[in-house]
Amino acid sequence: MDLEIRKLCLALGGKDILREMQLPKISADILALIGPSGGGKSTLLRVWGGLLAPDEGEVLLDGEPLPYSEKELRAYRRRMGMVFQNWNLFHHLTALENLLLPLTQVHGLGLAEAKTRALGYLDRFQLADHAQKHPHELSGGQQQRVAIVRALSIEPRCLLLDEPTSALDPEMAAQVLEMVEEVAEQGTPVILVTHHLAFASRISDTTLFLAEGNITEHGPTREFFDRPRTKTCQRFLETVMRI
Amino acid sequence: MTGWLKNPRWLPLHLLLGVAFLSVLCTLTLQSVAYHWDFVSVWQYRAKFCYGLGMTVGLALCSLVLSTLFGLITALMRRSEWMPFRASAIVYTELIRSTPLLVQILLLFYGVANAVGLQNRFVAGVVILSLFAGAYISEIVRAGIEGIPQTQLESARSLGFTTFQTYRFVILPQAVRQILPPMTGQFISLIKDSSLLSIIGVQELTQSAQEINSYTYSTLESYLPLALGYLALTFPLSLVAHRLEKRMRYGS
Numbered sequence: 480m481d482l483e484i485r486k487l488c489l490a491l492g493g494k495d496i497l498r499e500m501q502l503p504k505i506s507a508d509i510l511a512l513i514g515p516s517g518g519g520k521s522t523l524l525r526v527w528g529g530l531l532a533p534d535e536g537e538v539l540l541d542g543e544p545l546p547y548s549e550k551e552l553r554a555y556r557r558r559m560g561m562v563f564q565n566w567n568l569f570h571h572l573t574a575l576e577n578l579l580l581p582l583t584q585v586h587g588l589g590l591a592e593a594k595t596r597a598l599g600y601l602d603r604f605q606l607a608d609h610a611q612k613h614p615h616e617l618s619g620g621q622q623q624r625v626a627i628v629r630a631l632s633i634e635p636r637c638l639l640l641d642e643p644t645s646a647l648d649p650e651m652a653a654q655v656l657e658m659v660e661e662v663a664e665q666g667t668p669v670i671l672v673t674h675h676l677a678f679a680s681r682i683s684d685t686t687l688f689l690a691e692g693n694i695t696e697h698g699p700t701r702e703f704f705d706r707p708r709t710k711t712c713q714r715f716l717e718t719v720m721r722i
Numbered sequence: 723m724t725g726w727l728k729n730p731r732w733l734p735l736h737l738l739l740g741v742a743f744l745s746v747l748c749t750l751t752l753q754s755v756a757y758h759w760d761f762v763s764v765w766q767y768r769a770k771f772c773y774g775l776g777m778t779v780g781l782a783l784c785s786l787v788l789s790t791l792f793g794l795i796t797a798l799m800r801r802s803e804w805m806p807f808r809a810s811a812i813v814y815t816e817l818i819r820s821t822p823l824l825v826q827i828l829l830l831f832y833g834v835a836n837a838v839g840l841q842n843r844f845v846a847g848v849v850i851l852s853l854f855a856g857a858y859i860s861e862i863v864r865a866g867i868e869g870i871p872q873t874q875l876e877s878a879r880s881l882g883f884t885t886f887q888t889y890r891f892v893i894l895p896q897a898v899r900q901i902l903p904p905m906t907g908q909f910i911s912l913i914k915d916s917s918l919l920s921i922i923g924v925q926e927l928t929q930s931a932q933e934i935n936s937y938t939y940s941t942l943e944s945y946l947p948l949a950l951g952y953l954a955l956t957f958p959l960s961l962v963a964h965r966l967e968k969r970m971r972y973g974s
Contacts, residue, residue, distance in 0.1 A: 528880055530880055554882070557881070559880070562882075563877065565873065569878075571895045571896050580881075585881060585887075658746035708961055
């Protein structure tokens with residue numbers, strides 16, 4: 480997928496989060512967004528997911544500018560697969576129903592067709608045994624995996640993951656990351672906000688480093704991790720990689 | 723050592739003990755005023771009593787439906803992006819919650835109901851009671867909606883749900899479980915509050931008891947069954963509320 484950002488400004492609650500953010504056109508299959516907390520990673524991901532409209536500037540996905548009006552944004556969101564840190568699944572529905580609801584209500588599939596598709600996806604990621612369980616009967620890792628499956632089942636243009644493992648213990652996090660890797664290998668473009676730098680450096684082909692509402696550095700992942708150009712990145716990587 | 727006191731298995735025994743204790747207290751009090759019991763003259767008006775009981779149940783049920791509707795609409799208006807909606811919802815709830823129900827009944831019946839030509843006392847009673855309870859229910863509903871984690875709404879939005887779909891499929895089904903226990907309590911209040919409608923001559927339980935009293939001059943023989951009548955209606959409901967609350971606490 481091709482991404483481009485032109486002078487993107489966005490304020491939330493009177494606070495500037497993204498400040499004239501610029502990104503020349505880049506091509507990426509697996510894009511990692513990293514950087515210190517409060518740098519604007521999650522906010523940028525929400526803009527790409529169509530959840531936040533920019534105050535100023537333009538964001539382009541595959542050459543098309545993202546819409547501004549809520550109605551057009553809703554149509555745009557339907558084609559994006561988004562997964563948040565936690566509480567993604569609807570508590571009152573089983574794993575299977577969680578997949579069926581968007582398929583039948585938003586994408587207009589018949590129940591039988593939706594069921595076939597949903598079960599197929601659950602099966603593909605070894606989650607078929609959990610189809611009839613409610614979220615509270617699943618572990619945190621299983622919940623996140625079902626959430627990713629739900630995002631995939633709508634056959635999105637790309638998968639957007641906002642720190643999908645930060646609320647999980649290391650073992651569960653590993654399972655979720657393994658799954659992300661599988662998804663990426665199967666060819667769905669992924670944009671990932673994460674604190675797992677080792678993971679990010681392994682699976683992503685392109686990395687954006689965000690700090691203070693700007694993209695401080697961007698480039699091919701290997702190059703970025705081997706030879707960060709700016710002082711901020713160098714210091715960040717040194718600190719984080721030490722532990 | 724006091725463990726058995728808290729064991730729910732002994733609840734019937736506890737209740738029995740409580741009732742026995744209060745009965746002794748009441749008997750002693752009544753003996754000191756040397757009251758002469760005469761249930762015979764009251765007994766012949768039992769049909770009137772039952773009619774009143776039925777009316778009270780009818781009033782409470784109709785008001786439950788209508789007040790839930792009022793409460794739901796008000797809660798949604800309160801959450802609306804449009805300021806006039808929010809403002810009127812706030813004014814409505816605050817006005818209702820800071821004036822006595824009796825005053826509202828008098829004003830709404832002799833003022834508004836008269837002005838719009840609403841003669842049916844039962845219907846007027848239901849509407850007034852529903853306006854009253856609706857303000858409280860809107861707060862219950864609002865708390866239920868606000869108790870839903872923000873990410874659930876964000877998930878729904880990111881999946882492309884419209885606002886209506888989000889309420890229909892995500893918010894309301896989840897809010898209902900939060901709302902059910904306090905709503906049962908609200909229903910109990912409705913049953914009790916409906917007694918005030920006797921002031922505008924709705925033929926409900928309290929009105930019946932008052933009339934029986936004026937026919938027979940047997941005050942306590944009229945009002946004691948009155949209390950027991952309300953108790954018979956509300957007590958099972960408070961047991962239900964108790965169970966619902968427990969179920970909520972232990973997760974789904």
